[in-house]
Amino acid sequence: MPDNQFNTMKTDILIIGSGIGGLATAIHIAEERPDLKITALTKTNEEESNTRYAQGGVAAVWDKEVDSFDKHIADTLDAGDGLCDGHIVEIVVEEGPERVQEIIQWGTRFDKQKEEYDLGREGGHSENRILHYKDLTGWEIQRSLLEKAEQLSNIEILEHYFAVDLITQHHLGYNVTRLMDDIECYGAYVFNKQTKNIDTILARVTVVATGGAGQVYRNTTNPVIATGDGIAMVYRAKGHLENMEFVQFHPTALYNPAGENPSFLVSEAVRGFGGILKTREGEEFMDKYDSRKSLAPRDIVARAIDNEIKQRGEECMFLDCRHLDEAGFRGHFPTIYDKCRSIGIDPMKDMIPIVPACHYMCGGIKVDEMGRSSIRRLYACGECTCTGLHGANRLASNSLLEALVFAQRISCDVLPLIDSLGHKEGIPDWNASGTTDPKEMVLITQSLKELKEVMSSYVGIVRSNVRLQRALDRLDLLYRETEELYHTTTISPQLCELRNLITIAYLVSRAAAMRRESRGLHYTTDYPEKLGFVQRSIL
Ligand code: FAD
Ligand code: SIN
Numbered sequence: 015m016p017d018n019q020f021n022t023m024k025t026d027i028l029i030i031g032s033g034i035g036g037l038a039t040a041i042h043i044a045e046e047r048p049d050l051k052i053t054a055l056t057k058t059n060e061e062e063s064n065t066r067y068a069q070g071g072v073a074a075v076w077d078k079e080v081d082s083f084d085k086h087i088a089d090t091l092d093a094g095d096g097l098c099d100g101h102i103v104e105i106v107v108e109e110g111p112e113r114v115q116e117i118i119q120w121g122t123r124f125d126k127q128k129e130e131y132d133l134g135r136e137g138g139h140s141e142n143r144i145l146h147y148k149d150l151t152g153w154e155i156q157r158s159l160l161e162k163a164e165q166l167s168n169i170e171i172l173e174h175y176f177a178v179d180l181i182t183q184h185h186l187g188y189n190v191t192r193l194m195d196d197i198e199c200y201g202a203y204v205f206n207k208q209t210k211n212i213d214t215i216l217a218r219v220t221v222v223a224t225g226g227a228g229q230v231y232r233n234t235t236n237p238v239i240a241t242g243d244g245i246a247m248v249y250r251a252k253g254h255l256e257n258m259e260f261v262q263f264h265p266t267a268l269y270n271p272a273g274e275n276p277s278f279l280v281s282e283a284v285r286g287f288g289g290i291l292k293t294r295e296g297e298e299f300m301d302k303y304d305s306r307k308s309l310a311p312r313d314i315v316a317r318a319i320d321n322e323i324k325q326r327g328e329e330c331m332f333l334d335c336r337h338l339d340e341a342g343f344r345g346h347f348p349t350i351y352d353k354c355r356s357i358g359i360d361p362m363k364d365m366i367p368i369v370p371a372c373h374y375m376c377g378g379i380k381v382d383e384m385g386r387s388s389i390r391r392l393y394a395c396g397e398c399t400c401t402g403l404h405g406a407n408r409l410a411s412n413s414l415l416e417a418l419v420f421a422q423r424i425s426c427d428v429l430p431l432i433d434s435l436g437h438k439e440g441i442p443d444w445n446a447s448g449t450t451d452p453k454e455m456v457l458i459t460q461s462l463k464e465l466k467e468v469m470s471s472y473v474g475i476v477r478s479n480v481r482l483q484r485a486l487d488r489l490d491l492l493y494r495e496t497e498e499l500y501h502t503t504t505i506s507p508q509l510c511e512l513r514n515l516i517t518i519a520y521l522v523s524r525a526a527a528m529r530r531e532s533r534g535l536h537y538t539t540d541y542p543e544k545l546g547f548v549q550r551s552i553l
Pocket of ligand 2: 069070282
């Protein structure tokens with residue numbers, strides 16, 4: 015390809031992702047340093063993200079007469095099943111309310127009752143502490159952060175730019191290994207969906223805020239953009255990852271026999287409002303599993319539902335809301351009510367059919383308390399990270415909070431440092447030689463289907479040695495076929511996403527096979543007990 019088809023751009027801070035993690039980081043830095051150029055990328059349009067679909071809300075200690083930091087800390091540690099980093103839990107819980115106050119000042123609205131915020135309850139929380147905006151909290155946060163970012167002239171959001179790979183010394187011809195502690199990130203190669211070229215974006219600091227990877231499973235609440243790109247890119251760049259085996263399945267996605275991707279979420283806040291899990295015959299079953307019944311932490315509820323479905327040979331279990339006040343239900347959950355009605359279910363007259371669906375990655379890019387990854391000049395924020403907050407199972411509504419706290423911390427770390435960092439010279443353009451246009455898209459779409467089947471059948475809520483080995487064998491073949499395709503055809507976002515999802519699937523399966531115990535979200539029939547010591551799975 016002739017050189018003039020390539021475009022190299024320089025920015026001060028490159029942020030890959032424009033959900034809550036990316037936008038909050040951009041805003042903090044932009045407000046403090048109007049002279050810095052901040053470029054945020056999004057692979058589709060700026061509104062689309064996991065953030066946009068968040069329903070329940072943001073957990074934060076608000077009513078100090080009833081609630082306390084100690085209680086929120088204890089709930090987070092309890093859900094995390096011994097694997098949380100206590101120091102990080104304290105940081106997030108204690109700094110959280112100030113960060114939430116900040117986004118309120120930036121324009122985020124939360125529901126109130128009279129003058130006070132209407133605090134909701136979700137599984138694993140001992141107090142009402144969830145700030146929410148109806149059942150559209152994420153939509154409201156995404157809206158307000160985008161509006162705030164637009165007011166800051168030094169933030170540029172580039173839509174339809176797909177980050178392909180992080181640039182490190184590897185691209186200058188050096189041998190880079192995972193054991194090195196001086197890997198540096200100089201920016202990213204990005205696929206410009208309009209020109210179909212791979213552009214080079216050079217940055218003094220890069221932040222990965224690419225969200226989750228739910229699309230690695232057949233049923234997921236995550237939108238189709240959630241393909242784990244950032245986690246896979248950091249892994250390829252030889253950065254460290256942690257706790258990849260802990261994949262959270264949300265207990266209550268709407269069961270829609272017609273099938274839909276993503277699955278529609280029925281918020282845990284509905285159970286916090288009084289909804290009760292029942293069998294088709296209308297019997298409660300959660301008391302067999304946990305004294306907190308329908309409001310036990312997610313790992314316990316999802317496993318219980320999975321078990322009931324399998325034992326009874328059913329397609330789904332049910333959420334009974336028929337006893338709840340109709341006006342209250344419709345006021346709090348207008349989207350859920352409308353969605354149920356659209357598939358012929360009246361939540362006031364019928365029980366809502368539900369199934370567990372992949373919802374959240376507790377593991378990811380290992381970062382320290384300032385959001386620094388193991389690669390220099392590279393930070394990460396939001397769902398793509400493993401900060402130590404969630405441990406083996408995330409407490410509901412702690413994810414948005416974590417992103418807000420770490421966004422501010424990243425800005426505190428970057429600001430004193432940025433002036434000492436320059437742009438790296440001599441970075442080559444993307445090398446597309448020897449590749450041709452793909453002829454058969456079916457090679458990509460079919461592999462994606464197979465991948466989701468493998469993960470759903472063998473690496474789901476209940477695992478075993480045999481299932482995990484089978485998954486790893488199947489993934490090996492998919493990996494080899496896809497690498498061959500990747501190296502011989504021109505790049506497309508679909509091919510990159512498939513490649514990234516295969517990496518995620520491998521990492522989840524590998525970490526799961528390494529963990530010889532059952533803890534939090536990882537349950538294996540071969541090792542049903544918890545070990546007496548804490549083992550972290552670093553990849
Ligand atoms: P996202 O919001 O997913 O943003 C990712 C961004 O990265 C997007 O802009 C995307 O385009 C971009 N991107 C990804 N890959 C690339 C690439 N290769 N190149 C360029 N750009 C890229 N959490 C809570 O705390 N409370 C809740 O109530 C709650 N409810 C939820 C409900 C649903 C249905 C779902 C799916 C999740 C929910 N969560 C909730 C989890 C929470 O929403 C997410 O963890 C959080 O929003 C993730 O934010 P993020 O900024 O890390 O990523
Ligand atoms: C929900 O509303 O149930 C989702 C909350 C979360 O994932 O934190």
